[in-house]
Amino acid sequence: MAAPRSCALWSYCGRRWSRLMRCCELPGLRSSWPGGPLGARQLSQEKQATETHFGFETVSEEEKGGKVYHVFESVAKKYDVMNDMMSLGIHRIWKDLLLWKMRPFPGTQLLDVAGGTGDIAFRFLNYVQAQHKGKQKRQLRAQQNLSWEEIAKKYQNEEDPLGGSRVVVCDINKEMLKIGKQKAHARGYKAGLAWVLGDAEELPFDDDKFDVYTIAFGIRNVTHIDQALQEAHRVLKPGGRFLCLEFSQVNNPLISRLYDLYSFQVIPVLGEVIAGDWKSYQYLVESIRQFPPQEEFKEMIEDAGFEKVTYESLTSGIVAIHSGFKL
Amino acid sequence: MATLLRAALRPLRPPPGHRGPAADVLLRGVRHGAGQLYPEHIPTSPLQKVLLAAGSAGMALYNPYRHDMVAVLGETTGLRALKVLRDQMKRDPEGAQILQERPRILLSTLDLDKLRSLPEGSLGQEYLRFLDVNRVSPDTRAPTRFVDDEELAYVIQRYREVHDMLHTLLGMPTNMLGEIVVKWFEAVQTGLPMCILGALFGPIRLHTQGLQVLVSELIPWAVQNGRRAPCVFNLYYERRWEQPLRALREELGITDPPMLVRALA
Numbered sequence: 001m002a003a004p005r006s007c008a009l010w011s012y013c014g015r016r017w018s019r020l021m022r023c024c025e026l027p028g029l030r031s032s033w034p035g036g037p038l039g040a041r042q043l044s045q046e047k048q049a050t051e052t053h054f055g056f057e058t059v060s061e062e063e064k065g066g067k068v069y070h071v072f073e074s075v076a077k078k079y080d081v082m083n084d085m086m087s088l089g090i091h092r093i094w095k096d097l098l099l100w101k102m103r104p105f106p107g108t109q110l111l112d113v114a115g116g117t118g119d120i121a122f123r124f125l126n127y128v129q130a131q132h133k134g135k136q137k138r139q140l141r142a143q144q145n146l147s148w149e150e151i152a153k154k155y156q157n158e159e160d161p162l163g164g165s166r167v168v169v170c171d172i173n174k175e176m177l178k179i180g181k182q183k184a185h186a187r188g189y190k191a192g193l194a195w196v197l198g199d200a201e202e203l204p205f206d207d208d209k210f211d212v213y214t215i216a217f218g219i220r221n222v223t224h225i226d227q228a229l230q231e232a233h234r235v236l237k238p239g240g241r242f243l244c245l246e247f248s249q250v251n252n253p254l255i256s257r258l259y260d261l262y263s264f265q266v267i268p269v270l271g272e273v274i275a276g277d278w279k280s281y282q283y284l285v286e287s288i289r290q291f292p293p294q295e296e297f298k299e300m301i302e303d304a305g306f307e308k309v310t311y312e313s314l315t316s317g318i319v320a321i322h323s324g325f326k327l
Numbered sequence: 328m329a330t331l332l333r334a335a336l337r338p339l340r341p342p343p344g345h346r347g348p349a350a351d352v353l354l355r356g357v358r359h360g361a362g363q364l365y366p367e368h369i370p371t372s373p374l375q376k377v378l379l380a381a382g383s384a385g386m387a388l389y390n391p392y393r394h395d396m397v398a399v400l401g402e403t404t405g406l407r408a409l410k411v412l413r414d415q416m417k418r419d420p421e422g423a424q425i426l427q428e429r430p431r432i433l434l435s436t437l438d439l440d441k442l443r444s445l446p447e448g449s450l451g452q453e454y455l456r457f458l459d460v461n462r463v464s465p466d467t468r469a470p471t472r473f474v475d476d477e478e479l480a481y482v483i484q485r486y487r488e489v490h491d492m493l494h495t496l497l498g499m500p501t502n503m504l505g506e507i508v509v510k511w512f513e514a515v516q517t518g519l520p521m522c523i524l525g526a527l528f529g530p531i532r533l534h535t536q537g538l539q540v541l542v543s544e545l546i547p548w549a550v551q552n553g554r555r556a557p558c559v560f561n562l563y564y565e566r567r568w569e570q571p572l573r574a575l576r577e578e579l580g581i582t583d584p585p586m587l588v589r590a591l592a
Binding site (some may be wrong): 270273 | 374382
């Protein structure tokens with residue numbers, strides 16, 4: 001349980017720091033340095049932990065969470081349209097490939113973090129449903145001896161069409177979840193779907209709960225990626241799989257230049273014309289550049305405790321699927 | 328001394344291995360804060376301006392309620408016309424004062440009580456009535472973002488804020504028909520490509536009865552008045568609230584509209 005422990009340590013440091021400052025204020029030494037090795041270490045820790053990147057801007061860590069929240073709050077309504085426009089529909093293929101790599105079997109418990117508008121969750125449900133139907137067809141064709149209970153249940157339509165699979169969509173942003181729920185309602189997804197408001201750095205789930213953890217195009221927006229990875233490790237069952245679909249570094253120099261040109265020249269314009277929001281899309285393309293490349297991210301995943309970590313670059317490295325197992 | 332100077336100048340030189348500023352800007356866009364000439368300014372490359380102009384023109388036609396797209400079209404295409412307008416303003420004494428003092432027509436700068444207390448028929452009263460009847464507010468104008476010159480950014484902002492004044496001067500409501508008439512007037516006065524495009528393509532979305540009236544009576548009237556009147560952006564409206572509207576119209580040579588546009592729309 002790394003996250004709560006570090007939070008406790010941090011608040012402890014904060015309390016000590018404020019107490020020291022108060023002691024210093026009383027004799028009138030407002031700006032005096034508390035001195036001593038502990039004081040100096042605390043200050044340097046605070047300084048290091050305070051600043052981070054928001055796209056190409058530098059902001060404090062407290063600010064980043066709020067700013068990212070506002071970005072997704074304003075893009076939520078046009079999120080899917082913009083995804084199609086920006087990637088020319090290719091994002092659908094990427095997400096399909098993620099599911100294909102996952103190969104869930106009926107009975108899988110999936111946690112989709114930063115899953116906002118539900119793209120991965122819906123694909124998972126479709127896949128599992130198709131699998132289950134296929135299995136039933138094969139059973140009937142082979143004329144296996146179905147028990148009377150199973151036949152009765154089938155006639156009564158009581159059987160779970162998903163075969164016990166469940167997906168929990170977790171997102172920090174209320175607007176994105178709202179859009180996701182609307183989509184689910186419109187497309188008729190009801191069973192096996194749960195929507196939870198939660199922070200990837202501090203998931204509201206118990207240990208060892210899920211078979212698969214996915215995060216698609218979400219982890220680069222998290223302030224502390226290592227904490228998110230540790231949380232992923234915590235909530236997965238032993239034998240569980242971590243899958244991350246994220247923009248990554250392009251390996252071909254020519255394509256890299258074209259991609260840069262497209263990202264920085266065209267995408268903010270598309271954002272302005274279609275969604276009326278230049279700055280959010282500027283942030284999105286800049287945040288892609290700030291995300292570590294494939295190898296570095298692989299090492300970060302290994303640091304969190306995952307084993308057999310591999311990655312697969314798609315579309316010349318524009319996106320990459322990282323996979324790791326909790327063993 | 329020399330070492331201090333060198334140390335001071337070092338951050339100005341680009342680091343070695345740098346691709347070259349032009350190529351970098353083209354690929355990666357301008358860095359945050361760099362080249363920002365006024366708050367809300369977003370520096371854009373020529374390619375981005377072309378894409379923005381094309382995209383905003385298309386979107387404005389597709390969805391006429393996207394007023395922000397019309398604004399963006401004006402900003403990205405209007406550089407030359409804005410320069411001409413700015414020079415016109417500089418030559419006129421009242422216009423030069425506007426450029427220097429940079430007044431803004433916003434709810435925070437308008438003294439609504441004072442305007443309401445003005446006599447009937449004055450510019451202030453008529454402007455307030457226009458705002459009330461059409462249920463618009465001067466604060467809904469988007470700030471300028473894509474103009475790469477700070478003075479021209481003010482000029483286009485002033486143009487947007489004076490637009491409501493023109494509605495009052497011409498007696499046009501804010502429905503589609505009224506807006507097109509005002510656009511024709513503005514097109515003749517300013518030569519802004521956005522006004523010209525709006526004037527030419529706006530009527531596409533009108534029904535035939537409105538179109539007939541527009542072409543036969545309203546457009547000739549608007550063009551005539553636009554040609555006859557001096558540059559309406561040289562007027563310091565904030566100092567003319569007490570002036571009777573009729574007198575102002577006479578001063579500018581604007582005749583009464585040929586018919587009540589509200590009845591038709």
